Amino acid sequence: MGTNFQAKPDNIERPNRPMFIDPIGDLQPQVGMMGDSWFICATLEAEDREFGILVHYIKKPTLSGTSTIAIADISTSRYLLDEAKEADYETVGQGFKVSSDNLKWSADATTMAAQGKTDAGDSFDLKLKRQGPTIAYNGTGSFPLIDNKLTTYEYGFPRMDITGIVTVDGKNYPVTGNGWFDRQWFPVADASTLASGDTRWIWISMPLSKGEVVAVWSATGKQEHSWADILHADGSHTIADVDPISENMFGIWTSSKSNINWPSGWNVTIPSVNAKLKITIDFQGQETFEGFHRIESVTHIQGTYNGEEVTGRGCGEIVGDPQIKEIY
Template identity: 25%
Template sequence: MNKRFRHRRQTFTLSGILLGLLLALSSCSFPGVVSTSEQLPQVNQAEPTPQLPPIHFPQDEGAHNKLTEWWYYTGHLNATSGDGKTHHYGFEMVIFQALRSNLPPVYASHFAISDITRGEFHYDQRRRVVSSAAIPDGTSTQGINVNVGDWSIRGLDGHDHLAASMKDYTVDLNLLARKEPVLHNKDGLITYGLAGYSYYYSRTNMEISGTIIDHGQHMNVTGKAWMDHQWGNFLTLGSGGWDWFSLQFKDNTEIMLYFIRDASGKILSTYIGYIDAQARDYLIPAQALQTSVLGSWTSPQTHITYPSGWKLTINDQHVQATLTITPQLKDQELVVYPSTGNVYWEGAVSISGQLNEKPVDGEGYIELTGYAPKTA
């Protein structure tokens, strides 16, 4: 890769190189997985732990000197307007950081609002190059402090702040973690085989307060968010895809699961984590899960067909569940070629069913990538 970039340096401008780097980050819209054509090991409790330093807080909340890093937030907002009308929204906000060789840091960001009340989906994207920025070293105790223009993420010890705006929508959100962070795979290290290792933790239950400006109307909001932070020296190796689910239930429990697929659609790896009401994290074996797709949706813009609606069944000693998951809007597709070189579906969903022998409902977010038709 370095040789390729040296060749580009000779033939293209610096901005061209940096745009190429951003395109290389096309998989970074997914919190937790990279696409690869190589076989990935199954994530399970018997997997050996690499000899890497453990996660430390608050130092590891901030930026690191690693190839790839992101801070990723999704959630649901509730508001009441002056006329007494209730409003419901989903939102996504993410900032990616890319460090390559001696090039300046590159940042990209996506901000999306699922306006469930209006039945509309809106998003925007940004990118920037910070030519004079100091390279982060992962030792700061000041927490998260990243921005792309006036879109910003700040946070320390589970007290986070998000600010972003686009046409017709502005959010100013305070997030308070109600549980300790979950270190995925128990130690916060996920392996991708030849693609490398990544640190990965989530704050699965964050209480939201703040404001939204919706078409000029200023409203206070409450809600719940999910936060992912991932970093490491890993890169995309192939052209597969993934389905990622973050599920938050009204009984104060959460489930995260994802499937990594190769270019043919074959599932290479499955991860399932269940977080109980006391914030205990259980790693669930892949064989405990059964899934079925209930429908599909075809984008009128990209003509990509995505699954739309799911039934999940989990049968394990720690969690038994039968869940139906329904998109709150069919169209929640982001076409973000200028910022990260890719297209994906990420949207708010509703959940109903049975969890540990009790009726349950909730909300969540699902991300779908790699569904574009493969070209020869």
């Protein structure tokens, strides 16, 4: 490992469990880290429209931060992207403020406000309120992501109630919905793993209709590892094996912008909770280009969990070329 794990001070959310993250204290930047990332993916409904919202701020050790926003207009299958704007970060109390040409984002321990605007003039103005406990990945907030080499710290607020306005083509749409806030960082010492050329991953967030929250990781270096973190409705947490994600993709398409073959979704099987879930990306083209080529998409979830039918709206992220050779 590039970093020795050190437990954080006692955690008020789960005081009996050792943690490598502090859900509130770690809203602040991390010293000596690369890929220091703050991220929101939201699924929103208006009276007759659906939208997805992406908000992403990345702070690098020796460079200023960058902000990316996107509005997925699901009804018209358009991805309204504005990325790589230089952004400033300011610590405010227990929270922060991020400011750039395309994003104003503020946060404290329980609430957030995000205003984004693309160069074309489409925008959003959202209020978010945290509901329920933190999901600490791997149960502790730290795990080795790529071939047991890339030390990763990550946690999320998977249920954030959202109200606000999305403005597309000059029309305002009052919206409500759910947001998933994710916080992630990597040590600089492990940068060689990211630069090896073998690194790619898939992350899928799934708030399900029965109250469970599922986050699936599939990380590929020399070898693929696929697993799920499950935050149960009662607040307990399970880590579960997942059938290999790379073997369960469907609807492959080729991007005219990156020339990469991307999937349109995944069939996710989690044997220990008898889950068979079909995750479908709402439309093709939800692609970003800063740093790694990425898919940052809103998704529809349908299937069974513990033998019961479930649905959900979530997000899917693909970082790096998944190296799909065959179109099907």
